[in-house]
Amino acid sequence: MAELPKTPLLDELEKGPWPSFVTEIKEAAKHKASSRDLLGLLERSYRERLGHWKHGGIVGVLGYGGGVIGRYTDLPQDFPAISHFHTMRINQPPGWFYTSKALRQICDIWEEHGSGLTNMHGSTGDIILLGTTTPELEPTFQALCAVGFDLGGSGSDMRTPSSCVGPARCEWACYDTLGLAHDLTITFQDELHRPMFPYKFKFKCSGCPNDCVAAVARADMSIIGTWRDDIKVDHAKVKEYADKGLDIERTVIRNCPGKCMEWDGATLAIDNSACRKCMHCINVMPKALRPGDDRGATILIGSKAPIVEGALLSSVLIPFWKPEPPYEDLKDLVRTIWDLWAEEGKNRERVGEFIQRVGLGNFLSAIGLDPEAEMVAHPRENPYIFYAVGDKE
Amino acid sequence: MADKVSVDEVAEAMYKQVASAQGVKKLKPGDLNKMMAEIYGDRVDRDTCKLAIRKLIESSRCVYTYFGGSYIELPHRESAEN
Amino acid sequence: MTEATQRVTDIGPPHHEKMMPPVIQKNYGKWVSHEILKPGVMVHEAESGDKLYTVRAGSPRLVSIWKLRKFADLADKYCGGHLRFTSRHNAEFLLTDPAGIDPLIADLKAIGHPVGGIGAAITSIVHTQGWVHCHSAATDASGIVKAVMDAIDPYFTGTKKIPGKLRIALACCLNMCGAVHCSDIAILGIHRRPPRTDVGAVGKLCEIPNVVASCPTAAIRPAQKDGASTVEVIEEQCMYCANCYTVCPAMPLNDPVNDGVSIWVGGKVSNARSEPTFSKLAVPYIPNNPPRWPEVVDCVVKLVELWAANARPYERMGEWINRITWPKFFRMAELPFSKEHIDDFKHAGLTFKRSAQLVH
Numbered sequence: 047m048a049e050l051p052k053t054p055l056l057d058e059l060e061k062g063p064w065p066s067f068v069t070e071i072k073e074a075a076k077h078k079a080s081s082r083d084l085l086g087l088l089e090r091s092y093r094e095r096l097g098h099w100k101h102g103g104i105v106g107v108l109g110y111g112g113g114v115i116g117r118y119t120d121l122p123q124d125f126p127a128i129s130h131f132h133t134m135r136i137n138q139p140p141g142w143f144y145t146s147k148a149l150r151q152i153c154d155i156w157e158e159h160g161s162g163l164t165n166m167h168g169s170t171g172d173i174i175l176l177g178t179t180t181p182e183l184e185p186t187f188q189a190l191c192a193v194g195f196d197l198g199g200s201g202s203d204m205r206t207p208s209s210c211v212g213p214a215r216c217e218w219a220c221y222d223t224l225g226l227a228h229d230l231t232i233t234f235q236d237e238l239h240r241p242m243f244p245y246k247f248k249f250k251c252s253g254c255p256n257d258c259v260a261a262v263a264r265a266d267m268s269i270i271g272t273w274r275d276d277i278k279v280d281h282a283k284v285k286e287y288a289d290k291g292l293d294i295e296r297t298v299i300r301n302c303p304g305k306c307m308e309w310d311g312a313t314l315a316i317d318n319s320a321c322r323k324c325m326h327c328i329n330v331m332p333k334a335l336r337p338g339d340d341r342g343a344t345i346l347i348g349s350k351a352p353i354v355e356g357a358l359l360s361s362v363l364i365p366f367w368k369p370e371p372p373y374e375d376l377k378d379l380v381r382t383i384w385d386l387w388a389e390e391g392k393n394r395e396r397v398g399e400f401i402q403r404v405g406l407g408n409f410l411s412a413i414g415l416d417p418e419a420e421m422v423a424h425p426r427e428n429p430y431i432f433y434a435v436g437d438k439e
Numbered sequence: 440m441a442d443k444v445s446v447d448e449v450a451e452a453m454y455k456q457v458a459s460a461q462g463v464k465k466l467k468p469g470d471l472n473k474m475m476a477e478i479y480g481d482r483v484d485r486d487t488c489k490l491a492i493r494k495l496i497e498s499s500r501c502v503y504t505y506f507g508g509s510y511i512e513l514p515h516r517e518s519a520e521n
Numbered sequence: 522m523t524e525a526t527q528r529v530t531d532i533g534p535p536h537h538e539k540m541m542p543p544v545i546q547k548n549y550g551k552w553v554s555h556e557i558l559k560p561g562v563m564v565h566e567a568e569s570g571d572k573l574y575t576v577r578a579g580s581p582r583l584v585s586i587w588k589l590r591k592f593a594d595l596a597d598k599y600c601g602g603h604l605r606f607t608s609r610h611n612a613e614f615l616l617t618d619p620a621g622i623d624p625l626i627a628d629l630k631a632i633g634h635p636v637g638g639i640g641a642a643i644t645s646i647v648h649t650q651g652w653v654h655c656h657s658a659a660t661d662a663s664g665i666v667k668a669v670m671d672a673i674d675p676y677f678t679g680t681k682k683i684p685g686k687l688r689i690a691l692a693c694c695l696n697m698c699g700a701v702h703c704s705d706i707a708i709l710g711i712h713r714r715p716p717r718t719d720v721g722a723v724g725k726l727c728e729i730p731n732v733v734a735s736c737p738t739a740a741i742r743p744a745q746k747d748g749a750s751t752v753e754v755i756e757e758q759c760m761y762c763a764n765c766y767t768v769c770p771a772m773p774l775n776d777p778v779n780d781g782v783s784i785w786v787g788g789k790v791s792n793a794r795s796e797p798t799f800s801k802l803a804v805p806y807i808p809n810n811p812p813r814w815p816e817v818v819d820c821v822v823k824l825v826e827l828w829a830a831n832a833r834p835y836e837r838m839g840e841w842i843n844r845i846t847w848p849k850f851f852r853m854a855e856l857p858f859s860k861e862h863i864d865d866f867k868h869a870g871l872t873f874k875r876s877a878q879l880v881h
Contacts, residue, residue, distance in 0.1 A: 100519040
């Protein structure tokens with residue numbers, strides 16, 4: 047095996063306490079020519095302060111339009127082993143749980159077919175296999191399928207849904223986030239692999255309003271767990287927290303956005319009718335407080351990063367939804383939204399931008415949902431109201 | 440109601456659209472669906488269109504491409520390839 | 522339906538149940554409470570009385586299969602062959618026997634992975650590909666993240682205490698493959714010059730209407746050059762978003778001199794206390810300074826320390842700033858306030874100060 051390239055700049059990033067990605071690339075470079083060239087290319091980028099990648103637009107596996115991101119270096123003469131260096135997105139198991147066996151199977155496949163480098167995980171949630179050649183795409187895909195893995199999304203398709211750890215290890219999970227993410231993924235395999243939308247569409251499933259998968263900021267449809275009944279209180283445990291030195295008045299009461307709690311030094315009183323389900327008090331006293339039993343989710347729609355028309359947070363579409371497998375009500379709603387958006391959406395227009403353009407009120411009419419006060423931060427301030435012509439009395 | 444058009448016929452019609460648009464305009468699956476609706480009216484539905492696209496892709500007569508968004512084109516060498 | 526093929530397709534991901542340890546399968550949806558035992562270690566208790574210990578290890582996100590195999594070995598040694606990853610790239614080891622915790626932490630340390638990032642701590646930085654693998658990067662991702670994490674490692678491992686959670690994210694361009702726009706501190710790669718249009722290539726490589734439509738400020742117009750169709754860019758209208766480059770490779774913006782990093786603060790996604798909110802601009806531009814971006818690291822450390830010294834318990838960066846007001850934040854952070862800080866895109870007027878409530 048050839049010597050590793052000299053990398054004086056990258057070597058600086060092997061110093062310090064945090065684990066180094068350079069060390070990871072060097073490890074792979076001992077085994078793989080492509081990773082060796084990647085190391086050399088990256089050193090060059092560090093010297094020149096410039097990236098050296100071109101975006102491909104065609105490569106993939108037969109039949110799928112998503113899951114492979116074409117990459118070619120613009121310096122193929124200098125770094126021939128990464129002349130092709132495509133990314134493969136592999137749909138993660140919900141909650142990112144693995145057996146050591148499954149993890150090793152992925153490693154073995156990637157040792158045989160690719161660079162040996164991965165991201166665990168990419169931003170949308172997929173396992174990212176970082177770098178292989180065009181001829182290796184299909185064999186890698188089939189090897190992965192043989193051990194039960196499939197590609198994730200890319201391009202104008204349904205992107206790989208993701209979920210928080212949910213009921214697998216969290217007492218705050220208000221619904222089965224892993225189950226819903228898995229069910230949506232399986233139901234919409236066609237939409238995941240075969241781009242058919244104006245642009246991407248992401249689902250993220252968070253089990254409670256702490257929103258550990260950032261659904262409100264990163265998903266076209268954000269499904270965030272919540273509850274409708276009273277917070278469950280273990281008063282003895284509240285007292286325990288206080289006795290151990292927690293300043294309940296200052297830390298809990300004053301931070302309550304609904305101002306619905308009182309603490310007299312002995313008893314915690316909650317006016318649950320004013321509780322906004324923010325999670326703060328529960329976060330502070332997890333042994334004493336829990337979400338209620340009438341659990342479900344709020345469905346929000348439309349968040350995205352800035353490209354094209356500016357960043358958006360998701361906004362409320364269904365204030366409270368009772369998730370029950372096989373989730374047909376949600377799937378019907380999703381199909382209705384997709385049909386409308388596919389018909390009326392502009393090229394590269396996310397559903398959130400589409401709603402901004404046509405107006406939330408018109409969007410609701412088109413998908414057959416009634417407006418509800420929960421959908422807005424406040425009612426309109428401007429008096430230029432569009433009344434449909436023909437509306438009578 | 441008129442007979443539904445077959446998947447094969449829709450696939451052929453789509454292929455013609457893709458071929459004549461090649462190099463001029465990139466077509467999205469949604470564009471093809473709309474074109475088919477214009478040609479066949481209610482004799483074609485979305486599921487038939489989906490299957491027709493799948494047929495074109497799986498026979499390698501057409502490919503998915505990505506340039507900021509996803510399109511359907513005739514196979515060609517990509518410009519970024521070395 | 523289409524004819525059956527020999528190839529396996531459309532199987533989707535493995536079901537999570539196949540991947541979860543028995544203790545989770547047994548207690549799925551039946552957890553009652555949890556407690557953080559020490560930095561990076563917590564215990565969850567189920568209705569059944571079963572306990573599950575989690576050890577969270579930091580990771581650079583970019584990991585080789587040789588490292589993953591070591592993780593798999595540790596999962597075999599301590600966790601019955603199971604592990605998981607978090608939404609912020611950490612590896613989590615799930616134990617039923619607390620006796621394994623300290624030896625596991627020692628083993629993780631031996632392979633270079635610190636344990637921490639739970640509760641009132643800074644956890645791993647969500648980030649993008651950067652120069653490692655992206656065509657549109659205005660900066661590197663992994664390098665800055667490594668340098669910043671080296672500097673704030675004590676807040677991950679818990680040797681330095683902070684008032685609450687602080688989430689850092691990095692995106693190497695405005696595409697923002699990550700929740701950068703809602704982070705306590707966001708590091709965002711930016712371009713600062715319009716695309717260098719390859720006039721001859723645009724018409725060959727790209728569709729002119731798509732390129733024109735890609736521009737959020739309508740700065741791109743169709744044009745003719747030597748009888749061929751191309752585009753021209755009204756440079757004063759360009760805000761360097763690189764959206765045109767995404768649809769047309771003949772319009773590169775990458776620029777070794779003018780590309781760099783901006784710093785944004787005060788965003789959050791959680792609903793706890795205050796509602797989710799975007800990050801706001803703190804520092805418009807810091808030049809790229811590889812390999813360790815010392816100016817960026819200094820800025821982040823300064824912001825963390827300022828927040829840590831002044832915020833109340835549980836108060837996130839944005840909540841603290843909202844309490845003290847933004848002008849005071851700029852003064853305390855000794856950051857200059859410039860024209861770039863004032864929004865001039867859609868709904869910019871909503872960000873103007875529309876009252877006389879000021880802290881003088």
